[in-house]
Amino acid sequence: MSDLILKAEGLKKTYTSGPQAVTVWEGVDLEVYAGDSVAIVGASGSGKTSLLNVLGGLDTVDAGEVQICGQKLSALSEQQVTQLRNQDVGFVYQFHHLLPEFSALENVMMPLLLGGMSRQQAKVQASESLARLKLKERIDHKPAELSGGERQRTAIARALVTRPKLVMMDEPTGNLDQGTAAEVEALMAELRTEVDTAFITVTHDQSLAKRMNRVYVLTDGRLQLSD
Numbered sequence: 001m002s003d004l005i006l007k008a009e010g011l012k013k014t015y016t017s018g019p020q021a022v023t024v025w026e027g028v029d030l031e032v033y034a035g036d037s038v039a040i041v042g043a044s045g046s047g048k049t050s051l052l053n054v055l056g057g058l059d060t061v062d063a064g065e066v067q068i069c070g071q072k073l074s075a076l077s078e079q080q081v082t083q084l085r086n087q088d089v090g091f092v093y094q095f096h097h098l099l100p101e102f103s104a105l106e107n108v109m110m111p112l113l114l115g116g117m118s119r120q121q122a123k124v125q126a127s128e129s130l131a132r133l134k135l136k137e138r139i140d141h142k143p144a145e146l147s148g149g150e151r152q153r154t155a156i157a158r159a160l161v162t163r164p165k166l167v168m169m170d171e172p173t174g175n176l177d178q179g180t181a182a183e184v185e186a187l188m189a190e191l192r193t194e195v196d197t198a199f200i201t202v203t204h205d206q207s208l209a210k211r212m213n214r215v216y217v218l219t220d221g222r223l224q225l226s227d
């Protein structure tokens, strides 16, 4: 059996707005192994993004526990969670979260520099990653000077450039044409083979979901394995 990269047990998420507490989901269990790929699908508002945020340590839960690479997130300080995320987890968010004052190249170099890589090597590696996603001619552009799809590809390059153990993606191919979406999937496959990266992907794209090892559906506040 491959290494267990992520283990979630008994997760529950509640939002309070005003006097009302609303449970988004509960009793959520999930295990993701090295080289694994998992899709999470579900209707708008079913809690997919909230779940991804919790699994990646960006948000807390009301009950349950998330472990990444054997470490319980609740037992770590905020600084340790940030460090674990920088080292082992790549994120592709729905709204990209690129740093507006930096170029595409600098945005992709950032996680490598945070990991202690030299500027020169980070530049080489980030350039390669951007070139793979057909952004060679755009590396000096700032996010505001990129199209929506180009911003998305930059965010994907940034998430994958460190070759992390776990990648969380929220609608990774939503804005992309078929050719570019296929290139993103080829990059994912390469990382799975070469470094056993595990992927958790939230998507409305049924065909992308079907190409993952397992598909889970968030429905009525529960995460269920789909057949």
Ligand SMILES: Nc1ncnc2c1ncn2[C@@H]1O[C@H](COP(=O)(O)OP(=O)(O)OP(=O)(O)O)[C@@H](O)[C@H]1O
Binding pocket: 015, 016, 017, 024, 042, 043, 044, 045, 046, 047, 048, 049, 050, 051
């Ligand atoms: N910070 C918050 N405060 C209160 N309610 C929230 C908050 N964030 C999300 N919610 C609510 O939790 C529910 C789940 O939201 P979430 O964004 O996780 O859904 P989703 O399945 O990703 O939706 P979509 O497919 O539309 O992106 C929604 O009903 C939303 O209104």
